[in-house]
Amino acid sequence: MKNIEVPALARVEGEGGLFIGLKNGKAVEIRLDIYEPPRFFEGFLRNRFLQEVPDITARICGICPVAYQMSSAFALENALGIKVGHQARALRRLMYCGEYIESHALHIYMLQAPDLLGKQSAFEVAAIAPDVVKNALRLKKIGNQILKAIGGRSIHPVNVCVGGFYSWPQAASLTALLPELEWGLQASIDCVKWAVTLPFPELEIDYEFVALHHPDEYGVIEGEVWSSKGRKLSVQDYETAYIEEHIEHSNALHGRTVDGNTYLVGPLARLNLNHAQLLPIAQKSLKDSKIKLPLRNPYKSLIARAIELVQFFEEAIQLVKAYKPDGPAHLELKLKAGNGAAATEAPRGLLYHRYQIDGNGLIEFAKITPPTAQNLPRIEADLFALAPKIVSMSHADATLTAEHLVRAYDPCISCATHFLKLKVEEIEK
């Protein structure tokens, strides 16, 4: 009996474990166990007043609270049949730029890069390449500063409401960020050049990519749900094609297409489906990197994140320069019963929310499908593809290789319960 065990997976957000069952030295069973305790958000959202929802759903994830606030706000606005004005929409995109910058810088440099550089943590990377880590922290800080300028603080910001924002941020607090944003744009162009030189393991997977697509901008807050298999749906029809299953070993639900297939959401899906909508500098960065699309190597999602860093710095600069608050920051809400869905692109992938509200604005039903829940079956399938390679490795190498693959997904397990103990076991012959 071969038995490999690894304590909870490091450098992911949340807790889980990985089990690989062997028969005659071949992997026959792969299971990603999610220990992250269930917190029942869809349960306690019931009977809350709709304006309380963005403050509650933010608490699903400390790494991407803006995504939860955005999907909630847009879904509830759809339920009320209202649409925020041009500047409020632009400010929401700017806020999302901040979250992407903070989350991607954290993942690229502090969560995934140590694996590629053979280190245990960013602290160890700092010992051999202090400038890389200092730049990473500076990039991350800029993302957090955008969030703070608009939302009061970077984690669980307080300014987003159903109908827009509680108040307009002062233009001066945004324009003050421009010099750092210009530095960040250049640093993220350099990040793409550095990213393509990293020693990524070889692995090509024929994914079905799913992402929000918008004809006029890089899909983040509104658009259609597109799949690389050609399926194009309005967000309102998302549930007709994508379903969630409850699996015994997991406190996170598992997403599948109605045909029973796994699919992939996140930076690879977005870049592959939406590269035509990248802004010019990001477009040039992609071209200069000489990577071929579609990108099908899960480890190389780091390159996709780096290109998105360029995109979101470029866009943040445009949005700050164009910022002109005018009139009230939020629409007056006229309460009525209704049903509304919305999807936005969290840094980790498509995040779908649907709410049913009554005539007094109380939540009757809430459904939240986080990106990691959609990716879990795909991560398990990738590990299955990886298994023949790792079963002959030493325990330590097998663990690291499997962990690296999981970390490359940037799984946010606290959202998906909503993370890894590697256990490789010879099943009874």
Add this chain to the structure above:
Amino acid sequence: MSNPKPTVAVYKFSSCDGCQLSILNMEDDLLDLAEAIDIAFFLEATRAERPGPYDIAIVEGSVTTPHEIERIKEVRRQAKILIALGTCATAGGIQALRNFANADEYAKVVYAHPEYLHYLKTATPIAEHVKVDLELWGCPVNKEQVLEVITALLNNRKPSLPAYSVCLECKRRGTICVLVDKGFQCLGPATQAGCGAICPVNGRGCYGCFGPVREANLDSLSPILQKLEPYPGATARLFRGISGYAPSFRKTADALLSAHKETK
């Protein structure tokens, strides 16, 4: 502390990871901090881990599963000083809303097979299970306060944390009172300072995520808030939020809800 570099372990219980992220968000001080302390266990940041005992254990999250009850006892056994980090760890957090409802019903709402799940009917603060040496409130915690606590421990002094309410932070920032001037419901008079009064600064009322301030006059505040309700029952809801399981907020919401039932 006798050891010049104290060992620190950071643990996650039921939570959103936001309070641990506050540590990684100390961008200007993180590398210096990693020099000053010995990070022995911190899964969100590093694979490297060394066995305890540790000088300082920092615990994020609340206790919501049978396994977590056992785990928190082991964390306590391994730690000289235990810090509860954030409102989940100090008051149960948002998931403590289950304590006022039927957790089994919630499980049925969210999951097709509740029988697969292992959870407790309540989400409870760390101090309900083990001795806690220092509580730092906030959803999320203020990273400056986290740094202050660690610096104080490194220098063998008491951390300097505000013992006054959010109102004082508003006054200091020159923010006009949203309760008096705009008629918004605001928990600022009853909530611990530490956030920098960001809600009133952004034109809305405080929703109490830093927990109740000691000696808050809730009997006096609650009828004032009731007159400003945007919808019937809003005051009870305001108390029954992120810090809803903190004793004084809990009692106030209970009183409001039972009075509401009686009038019905």
